Amino acid sequence: MLKTGQQIGQYLIVGRIGEGRLGDVYQVRDAGLGISAALKVLDVETGVREALVQQVHQQSTVQHPNLAPFTDVLEIGGQLGLVTELIDGPTLELWLASYQPTLDETLALFRGIVCGLGHAHAHGHVHQNLRPGNIMLSLGDDWMIPKITDLGLAEALGPVATGQGSRGVAPNYTAPELIHHPQEIDRRA
Structure with missing residues (x-):
């Protein structure tokens, strides 16, 4: 579990905002851009990790007002972190x-x-x-x-x-x- 105030690459952990089917979700702040985002931390096997990284790179350019694509991929102590838009409302x-x-x-x-x-x-x-x-x-x-x-x-x-x-x-x-x-x-x- 990540801690509030922890720095992961260019992202500062603001706090944990939820738990999904595949891992924890955190609010982060991009230190360079000064914007908030969501970070989904997944514990996946190496082969799956490579497929996820490739998939994120392929779909990161797909922009639409009704899509929240992943925008960055991070390695976090053996886990994979996927950064996406922080959405202020509920599911x-x-x-x-x-x-x-x-x-x-x-x-x-x-x-x-x-x-x-x-x-x-x-x-x-x-x-x-x-x-x-x-x-x-x-x-x-x-x-x-x-x-x-x-x-x-x-x-x-x-x-x-x-x-x-x-x-x-x-x-x-x-x-x-x-x-x-x-x-x-x-x-x-």
Whole structure:
């Protein structure tokens, strides 16, 4: 576990903000740019680490208002750190548990998610683990922007995240073909 005030490369640890399926998430401050970001620390095997680094580099240039791509990769004492945009709101999963959206809000969310996914697909990226917990909401007084997170993570983790291993898979949101034929995955899954 990282400590508040600890320096990791150009990033200063501000505090731990959560725990995901694959590791802890921290708020960090980029010392050079002076901006806040999120750091996801994953404990993964060496072969998987190399695939993740390659995947992050491939998708880091995919820019869209409804995507929160990883922007940097760090080595942290044998673990892998993935830096991404810090989003100020809850996950779609948490938000829906405490709020009943209007039809207009639902359509706006759906439109944003579909636009983000469409952009990712147009650039050759398939999420493979899209679920309400991987969609963060940036909320304002009269607006909300859904941001798809963890793009490329399931693809790089392979069987670990696609149903042949229990880490990272969300069975209630996983397409059956993703479980039964993971080698044949395309954007329709």
